[in-house]
Amino acid sequence: MIEIYTDGAYNPVLDQGGWAAVLIEDSQKRFFSGTVKKTTNNRMEISAALEGISHTPIDAEVVVYTDSQYLFGSMTKHWKRGANQDLWAKLDEATNSHKVRWEWIRGDDQTPLHKEAHQRANKEASLQANDFVSDAETTRPISAAKGKWYPNVTMVDVGEKAVTRREAIARGIVRMKPATIELILKGSLVKGDVLGVAQVAGIMAAKQTPYLIPLCHSLLTEVIEVQVVPQPAHSYVEISARVRGEAKTGMEMEALTAVAGAALTVYDMCKGVDPGMTIEINLVKKSGGRSGTVIIEHSGGNTR
Numbered sequence: 412m413i414e415i416y417t418d419g420a421y422n423p424v425l426d427q428g429g430w431a432a433v434l435i436e437d438s439q440k441r442f443f444s445g446t447v448k449k450t451t452n453n454r455m456e457i458s459a460a461l462e463g464i465s466h467t468p469i470d471a472e473v474v475v476y477t478d479s480q481y482l483f484g485s486m487t488k489h490w491k492r493g494a495n496q497d498l499w500a501k502l503d504e505a506t507n508s509h510k511v512r513w514e515w516i517r518g519d520d521q522t523p524l525h526k527e528a529h530q531r532a533n534k535e536a537s538l539q540a541n542d543f544v545s546d547a548e549t550t551r552p553i554s555a556a557k558g559k560w561y562p563n564v565t566m567v568d569v570g571e572k573a574v575t576r577r578e579a580i581a582r583g584i585v586r587m588k589p590a591t592i593e594l595i596l597k598g599s600l601v602k603g604d605v606l607g608v609a610q611v612a613g614i615m616a617a618k619q620t621p622y623l624i625p626l627c628h629s630l631l632t633e634v635i636e637v638q639v640v641p642q643p644a645h646s647y648v649e650i651s652a653r654v655r656g657e658a659k660t661g662m663e664m665e666a667l668t669a670v671a672g673a674a675l676t677v678y679d680m681c682k683g684v685d686p687g688m689t690i691e692i693n694l695v696k697k698s699g700g701r702s703g704t705v706i707i708e709h710s711g712g713n714t715r
Contacts, residue, residue, distance in 0.1 A: 412472045412473070412474060413434060413435065413436045413467050413471055413472065413473045413474070414434070414435040414436075414473075414474055414476065414524075415432055415433070415434050415435075415460070415463035415464065415467075415473060415474070415475045415476065416432070416433040416435075416476045416522070416524040416525045416527070416528045417430070417431070417432045417433075417456070417459035417460045417463050417475060417476065417477050417482075417528055418430070418431055418456070418459055418477070418478065418479075418525065418528040418529045418531075418532040419431075419452055419453070419454070419455025419456035419457070419458060419459050419479070419532055420452065420455060420529075420532040420533045420535070420536040421450065421451060421452035421455060421536060422536040422537055425536070425537070426448065426449055427446060427447060427448045427449070427450065427536060427538075428446070428447050428450040428451065428452060428454065428455040428535075428536050429444065429445070429446050429447075429455060429531070429532045429533060429534065429535025429536035429537070429538070430444060430445055430447070430455040430456075430458040430459035430462065430532055430535065431443070431444040431459055431527075431528045431529075431530075431531035431532040431535065432444070432459050432460070432462050432463030432466070432528060433524050433525075433527050433528045433531075434463060434466060434467070435524065436467070439707070440707075441466070441705065441706075441707050442527075442531065442704075442705055442706050442707075443462050443463065443466055443702055443703070443705055444531045444532065444534075444535050444702075444703045444704065444705075445458070445462070445535060445701055445702060445703045446535040446536065446538050446703065451495075453479075453481050453482075453494070453495060454495055454498060455532065455536075456477065456479040456481060456482045457482060457495060457498040457499065457502055458498065459477075459528070459532065460475050460477060460482060460486075460502060461498065461501055461502045461505055462702075463475065464502075464505045464506065464509055464511065465505055467509065469508050469509070470508065470509065470510065471509055471510065472509075472510045472512075473509050473510065473511045473512070474511075474512045474513075474514055475511060475512070475513050475514065476514045476515075476516050476522075476524075476525055477513070477514070477515060477516065478515070478516045478517065478521065478525065478529075480515065483513055483515040485499070486502075486506070486513050487513050535703065566626045566628065567626075567660070569628065569659040569660050570659075572659040572660070572700070572701075573659070574657050574658060574659055575657065575658075575659075575699045575700050576655070576656075576657050576698075576699050577655065577656060577657065577658050577660075577661050577662045577697075577698065577699035577700060578653065578654070578655040578662060578696075578697070578698050578699060579653070579654050579655075579661060579662040579663040579665065579666035579667075579694065579696070579697045579698075580651065580652070580653045580666060580694075580695045580696045580697075581651070581652050581663070581666035581667045581669065581670045581692065581693065581694050581695060582649065582650065582651045582652075582670065582692075582693060582695050583649075583650045583651075583670040583671070583673075583674050583690060583691055583692035583693070584642075584647045584648065584649050584650070584674075584690070584691050585647055585648045585650070585674050585677045585678060585688055585689070585690050586646065586647045586688060586689045586690075586691070587646060587647060587648070587681060587685050587688045588646065588685050588687075589643070589646045590684075590685075591646075591681055591684055591685040591688070592641055592642075592643050592646055592647070592648065593643070594681075594684065595641055595648070595681070596641055596643065600680060600681060600683075600684070601683065602679075602680040603680075605639075605648075605676075605677055605680045605681060606639045606640075606641065606648075608676055608680065609639045609648075609650070609673040609674075609676040609677045609680070610637050610638070610639045610673065612672045612673050612675075612676035613635075613637035613639070613650065613652055613669040613670065613672050613673030613676075614635050614637050614669065615672065616668050616669050616671065616672025616673070617632065617635045617637075617652065617654055617665045617666070617668055617669035617672070618632070618635070619668070620664050620665045620668045623668060624664055624668065627664050628658075628659075628660050630656055630658045630660070630662065630665065631656055631657070631658065632654055632655070632656040632662065632665060633655050633656040633657070634653065634654065634655040634656070635652070635653075635654050635665070635669060636652065636653045636654075637650070637651070637652045637669050637670075637673055638650070638651045638652075639673055639677070648677050650670050650673045650674055650677075651670070651695075652666045652667075652669035652670045652673070653666065654666045654669065660700070661697055661699065661700060661702075662697070662699075663694050663697045666694065667692060667694060670692050671690075671692055674690045674692065675690070678690065693707070694707055695707055
């Protein structure tokens, strides 16, 4: 069961709104939020639920927590929908492809997770004009075929999206025997400087992302930073990558590919003495575009 805590906000002074969704799945917490000009509080409440559900797998069991009677009543009590028909249609489509249960939270009974969504929504609604670039209120496309739902297998058309400053951070670890990491630190492995070669490999891998991942766009990156740090106390090598640039789509695949390239290089250079090494890779943060800033908290030992 995936839990989604949602909230929307409206700032009348700036005539803009903010939405936020906090997702809890398998002990992992993810944040999604955004800012929209010339909107209403009700549209932001719908958008928060829509975005939260859209970031879950098709057919997933989802429970959505909201303090909006407008949203809760429309989705559970069939209240008449006199406005916002475009967003209602998208939310209906999203809920039809999931198993969704709706829960209403009284304003004075907010849980810590719902308070986080509330704070983020209000923060988005209060952003100044030079702090964000707002994309259109759209959802990710899902196509129907033979009565079942399948994700589109195509390169997404980003032609109408605005160019914004994007950044992504990914991390990974290569777990190994204590003796293996000692050989790395001593520079005693046959193939040479593991840490230095892995760092260069990560940078090179990021630049090759669209050639390795079939549906990725070719992006102009401004910064690719890769760090490969041994952690002898924990018997693993920690890898982090930060990729930044201005583009119409995100840089997370470049960051993840950088970490993967560096990790595989560590494995290749050490496999002769330790073929049982394991690799873990995850996205830590992404920013820019319609989703705003997304921070992913992991329960694993490689996020500090």
